[in-house]
Amino acid sequence: MPKLRFGKGGQPLTDSNLLLVITVSIFAAMYIISMIAFGGGFLNPQQFLNLFNENASLIVLACGLSIVMVTAGIDISVGGVTALVTVCCAVHLQGQGGNVPASLILALAIGVAFGLIQGLLVAYLDVQPFIITLAGMFLARGAATMVEVNPITVTHAGFAALRKIEIRIPGIGYYAKNGNFINSKIELGVIIALIVLIAVFAMFKWTRFGRNLYAIGGNSQSALMLGINIKRTKFFAYLLCGGLAGLGGFIYLLHTGSGAVTQATGTEMKAIAASIIGGFLLSGGVGNILGTLFGVISLVTINNIVVSMGLKGPWWQGITTGAMLCFFIVLQSIIMSRRNGGKAVRPIWMRKSREIGS
Amino acid sequence: MPKRKALMQRYAQLLIPLLSLLAVIVINLIVNPAFFTLALRVNNAGNSVFAGNIISILDNGSELAILAIGMTLVTAATGGQDISVGANIAIAGGVVLRVLCGNEAAPASLHAPIIVAFLACCAVAMLFGAFNGMLVSVFKIQPMIATLILYTAGRSIGYWVGGGQIAKISDPFFSYFGGFIPGVPIPTPIIITIACIAAIVLALRFTTLRLYTQSVGINEKSARLNGLNPLWIKFLTFLIIGVCVAISGFIKVSRMSTVNYSSIAQDIEMDAILAVAIGGNALGGGKFSIGGSILGAYTIQALMVTLYSMPGVTSESIRFYKALVIILLVSISSPVVKNGVSKIRMLRKKDIAREVV
Numbered sequence: 253m254p255k256l257r258f259g260k261g262g263q264p265l266t267d268s269n270l271l272l273v274i275t276v277s278i279f280a281a282m283y284i285i286s287m288i289a290f291g292g293g294f295l296n297p298q299q300f301l302n303l304f305n306e307n308a309s310l311i312v313l314a315c316g317l318s319i320v321m322v323t324a325g326i327d328i329s330v331g332g333v334t335a336l337v338t339v340c341c342a343v344h345l346q347g348q349g350g351n352v353p354a355s356l357i358l359a360l361a362i363g364v365a366f367g368l369i370q371g372l373l374v375a376y377l378d379v380q381p382f383i384i385t386l387a388g389m390f391l392a393r394g395a396a397t398m399v400e401v402n403p404i405t406v407t408h409a410g411f412a413a414l415r416k417i418e419i420r421i422p423g424i425g426y427y428a429k430n431g432n433f434i435n436s437k438i439e440l441g442v443i444i445a446l447i448v449l450i451a452v453f454a455m456f457k458w459t460r461f462g463r464n465l466y467a468i469g470g471n472s473q474s475a476l477m478l479g480i481n482i483k484r485t486k487f488f489a490y491l492l493c494g495g496l497a498g499l500g501g502f503i504y505l506l507h508t509g510s511g512a513v514t515q516a517t518g519t520e521m522k523a524i525a526a527s528i529i530g531g532f533l534l535s536g537g538v539g540n541i542l543g544t545l546f547g548v549i550s551l552v553t554i555n556n557i558v559v560s561m562g563l564k565g566p567w568w569q570g571i572t573t574g575a576m577l578c579f580f581i582v583l584q585s586i587i588m589s590r591r592n593g594g595k596a597v598r599p600i601w602m603r604k605s606r607e608i609g610s
Numbered sequence: 611m612p613k614r615k616a617l618m619q620r621y622a623q624l625l626i627p628l629l630s631l632l633a634v635i636v637i638n639l640i641v642n643p644a645f646f647t648l649a650l651r652v653n654n655a656g657n658s659v660f661a662g663n664i665i666s667i668l669d670n671g672s673e674l675a676i677l678a679i680g681m682t683l684v685t686a687a688t689g690g691q692d693i694s695v696g697a698n699i700a701i702a703g704g705v706v707l708r709v710l711c712g713n714e715a716a717p718a719s720l721h722a723p724i725i726v727a728f729l730a731c732c733a734v735a736m737l738f739g740a741f742n743g744m745l746v747s748v749f750k751i752q753p754m755i756a757t758l759i760l761y762t763a764g765r766s767i768g769y770w771v772g773g774g775q776i777a778k779i780s781d782p783f784f785s786y787f788g789g790f791i792p793g794v795p796i797p798t799p800i801i802i803t804i805a806c807i808a809a810i811v812l813a814l815r816f817t818t819l820r821l822y823t824q825s826v827g828i829n830e831k832s833a834r835l836n837g838l839n840p841l842w843i844k845f846l847t848f849l850i851i852g853v854c855v856a857i858s859g860f861i862k863v864s865r866m867s868t869v870n871y872s873s874i875a876q877d878i879e880m881d882a883i884l885a886v887a888i889g890g891n892a893l894g895g896g897k898f899s900i901g902g903s904i905l906g907a908y909t910i911q912a913l914m915v916t917l918y919s920m921p922g923v924t925s926e927s928i929r930f931y932k933a934l935v936i937i938l939l940v941s942i943s944s945p946v947v948k949n950g951v952s953k954i955r956m957l958r959k960k961d962i963a964r965e966v967v
Contacts, residue, residue: 377946383887383936387937391933397930398930401926528758585745
């Protein structure tokens with residue numbers, strides 16, 4: 253297979269960017285085809301923006317997971333932490349009459365605490381990340397039930413005002429039934445999520461820490477020989493992921509306005525799936541954070557398509573999501589093996605240095 | 611002396627699960643001396659059966675122990691885990707219900723013999739195992755990601771296969787598999803588990819299964835150079851876990867005589883992986899000990915029963931305490947702590963040697 257060449261210098265496309273291009277083009281194709289085939293809601297810019305409005309917290313969580321996954325790790329506690337954060341913040345705002353800044357700090361503190369413990373155990377005690385973050389998930393969900401079993405709706409005045417903040421985009425919108433032009437809106441959570449996304453992108457691209465993450469995920473042995481402090485880098489990756497999970501939980505509460513133990517069930521797997529669709533490999537060292545964003549919106553667009561196709565059975569969403577995941581995963585596998593000269597994808601320690609990195 | 615050393619090394623892996631099981635037992639005995647009393651009671655069906663916490667641990671831990679067998683083999687050969695077992699149990703349950711009940715929600719008589727239902731659910735579970743196995747072996751996808759597909763879709767597929775309804779089986783013979791056979795005082799799941807353990811032990815003893823899975827897990831490339839087919843062996847482990855899923859799914863359906871697709875065997879994949887880890891097996895593949903995993907499974911079950919019997923622990927908050935114990939266990943058995951302990955022991959030996967000199 254001839255190497256794809258792009259831009260100046262004719263440099264071959266890196267693995268990360270190739271996977272990003274695939275994800276973006278498949279999302280674009282999927283969306284354009286549904287615009288033509290179903291019309292209706294898909295032509296409404298508000299429905300497109302709702303993909304973001306409803307999944308702002310998932311974007312933040314998936315960013316955190318991408319950071320961990322690029323180091324060849326995993327964190328499945330993020331959904332549990334989200335639930336714990338929604339419950340704790342709701343209790344703080346509603347039951348104890350707290351204020352909004354304190355609740356945000358509380359959310360971040362919970363997330364950072366989880367990231368701290370998991371990071372310490374994974375990086376310095378060399379424990380399997382899967383097991384320890386699994387325990388983290390149990391811990392968070394269990395703790396949430398101990399804080400409050402019943403769902404709480406937050407009616408706190410300051411928080412309600414914060415929830416109402418929305419940005420109308422001039423020029424883009426739709427005509428309501430009475431003929432008025434309504435500008436499309438995005439919620440506050442989306443702004444935060446996009447800021448996080450840009451920050452993580454910049455971190456991956458231009459900071460030493462970000463490059464170190466790719467290095468230890470690609471080949472931790474040679475990273476060690478280059479003088480990178482693997483343990484500290486891993487620790488901060490988990491810490492960051494925990495902090496983002498806390499922030500994601502706050503955004504989740506901002507969107508739904510209620511705290512409950514059952515919130516964000518299965519979100520950890522959704523976030524992992526989004527990162528995978530976005531081009532992150534679980535073996536580490538490969539991935540582009542912009543892909544994660546497209547992973548999230550592809551994952552939810554498929555649900556909209558299922559609804560538009562009129563498949564009413566409650567099982568269709570699960571099955572189509574699985575099928576799409578299957579398609580992406582197999583596609584990635586085939587492309588990666590074709591790039592490696594028709595052979596199977598080689599394990600981390602056998603890859604050439606060119607193949608590692610962004 | 612060398613023989614003893616080899617034996618020690620072989621069983622050193624079982625130390626952590628054994629110790630943790632022992633710790634759970636001792637704590638129980640201190641808190642409640644009557645915890646392990648075994649009683650012969652007459653149950654609703656008029657059979658005299660054993661009852662007590664030990665029986666309940668062994669009984670309810672059956673599914674987990676059976677799954678732990680398959681999970682150990684998958685872990686050993688592929689260096690990854692199958693996270694779709696819970697969802698596959700939902701599919702297997704859906705198949706059992708569909709075969710036995712057809713389209714009726716509560717049939718008066720079964721539509722097919724039970725053995726047919728079992729074979730069908732075995733076939734379907736192996737088919738989905740084969741799907742996972744193909745993704746892992748042929749397409750070289752990491753097991754956790756490959757099985758994420760079925761993890762996402764499995765429960766929906768189960769609901770679909772089951773005909774979109776939650777049927778209920780009222781046949782008494784069907785309930786024997788998750789309850790008691792008349793005249794036998796031991797719960798049937800325990801007997802089934804013992805049969806499964808015996809089968810795997812015999813297979814490991816008399817076939818090359820152990821050797822081949824371990825060599826593929828330790829170094830796939832050299833296994834291939836030595837004439838093994840790593841693809842087939844990885845595929846085979848996924849077929850075996852398919853059978854394990856079918857058996858434990860069948861027990862699970864028989865216990866409840868129905869299937870709740872969204873909640874049947876929830877989080878069991880996590881517990882099964884945990885059992886493998888507590889059993890001292892490396893999650894990165896290679897050498898394995900089935901005994902360790904089974905002990906791990908019963909340790910988890912014993913822990914759950916113990917936690918339930920503690921005052922102030924509700925069914926909601928049990929996960930919190932479980933997580934604390936897991937974190938403690940995993941930290942103790944982490945490589946860093948192990949190395950530290952062996953270093954201290956080495957130092958002590960040196961000191962003793964110096965004193966002797």
